[in-house]
Amino acid sequence: MVAIIPEMGCPEWMIFDFACQQIGVVLVPIHRTATEKELEHILSETAAKLCLTAGSELYRKMKSVVKNLNIKTEVRHIGPQPEGSFEGLKVARAKDSMLSALQQHKSGMKEDDVLAVIYTSGTTGVPKGVILTHGNIVSNILSILAVFPLKHSQKVLSFLPFNHILERTACYAYLAFGVSLYFSVNRDSIVDDFKTVRPYFCTMVPRILEKMYDYLEEQLLEKSWLKRLLIRRAFHVAKKYRSSQSQGFFYVLELFFVRLFVLNKGRKQLGGKIRYIAVGGAALRPEIACFFSAARIRIREGYGMTETSPLITMNRFDPGLNKFGTVGIPMPGVQVKIDAENDEEGEILVKGPNVTQGYYKHQDLTRAAFTEDGWLKTGDIGVFTNKKFLKITDRKKDIFKTSAGRYIAPQPLESHFVRSPYIMQCIIIGFQRPFVTALIVPNFSILAKWCRQEGIHWTAPQFMVLNIKVRAKIQAEVDRLNEELQNYKRIRDFVLCDKEWTIESGEMTSSYKPFRKTLAGNYQKAIEKMYKKH
């Protein structure tokens, strides 16, 4: 096995990936922010012979991990620095004998051979290695070919980390479509890359769209009344946008003007030619999908997991086959059912050629992941709406009971509260507690503008979260959103956090889901203090 720690995708990673596939080397992609503990676990379990990293910084980190573990993994990088550089990509010419041996290996590869072991970030517990075969991934590529609206004359931009299963499978599919695939090789250059490449299509995680949406909401605090009016109108019109329904004359006229003055500017930021964005990895707020669709960027949300290579369902790009707030229709060849009676909510079960055979070296976990008749238990709770669109309602493991005996599904509540432009991140607390509370990260950029407007002197987030007026502002937002909820679901108190939760800080998974246990641990004292007050 060969462990790889890429950052963004690039042609070299794809060449290396295809090369390994042809000689039967199993790749183990790891996210660049994996903790030392996770790296140790993965390297020990896989006994990888080589670990290839994106640059020299990751190279040094891995050298130290390997040294501590006292294992014989060779560590190399594909960066420009000569020390530790991987010569595998630089061999000028292979010997004929070697090529013939390679050819033999290549022709012997079968579709049920293992392609990769991918360790899931998992919001709880130790990472598990998901075994994926060529057949698993190929089946998902074929279903993507049937669903994505791409032609070989188009350009696609790739900027998600290459270890991300969605991005990797999508990149394989892009090659099969015959499109020109452009890789952003630097996270700081993504905005410029959109402008120079002017892509037609890309895949994204919701966080990026949320940031763009938040930026526009921030503009509502601008001094110019005309700008404020136009943006407010754009939000209002976009909220009512439904592509499949015919709208009245005045709506169409208003849409024309808000597109001209507001929405087209957002589209230009993405190069101006973007038509479609496939979103996955976490839940997308329906109002954001609506907003971008009104700007003529069709956002389609999908759902999947590493264990399913990854796509299970996807809203379609064809008219009438998209429903905002749902994750769409099962992919061709994939069976989905709900473990409940009478069309009620229940655990989502999946079967199909894209489903993994199990977890590497963990037969116990594999057995636990499947039903007796071979359905994969996703651990997600969902329901079919309109008999065909799957709606995810929560993660089975995240649902908890308060000490008052009420069941709380935290994800829908969290999505509800981040609708406030002043709340950037939120997790619900309440397991075995008398009532629901929350950890809240304010949107500091909007808050700073609001403070300036209110004449509050802005210093730094760690001081501002203690400011009485700032707290009162967030309280007002929470109260406003609480109004729409049943009593037992309302946030009774909250801790204001002074730092954004990130993948780098180890508080978010690589697909931007919060590590609940880590966050609860990090803010344990503040949480205890909060409950003692009541």
Place this chain on the structure above:
Amino acid sequence: MNELLTNSFTRVFDILGYQLDKYPQAKALNKFVDGEWQGYSISEVQKGLMPCPAGCWKMVIKKEIWLPSSLKWVAPNG
């Protein structure tokens, strides 16, 4: 699902040949180098692929390789 496609590739690396047959793209894979986008065609990628497995072979596989199809440790020429 399109039967033609299903028959076209069964292993992920078959995509390269499939693309080359169906839509030979002069700039299939692109990255930004020295102020401009540099593109590689699939034929160039395949040329790059030839030495790459050999390089991997030389570096890693000479010792031992975990062959997924057999799911057991085997020597490289075993």
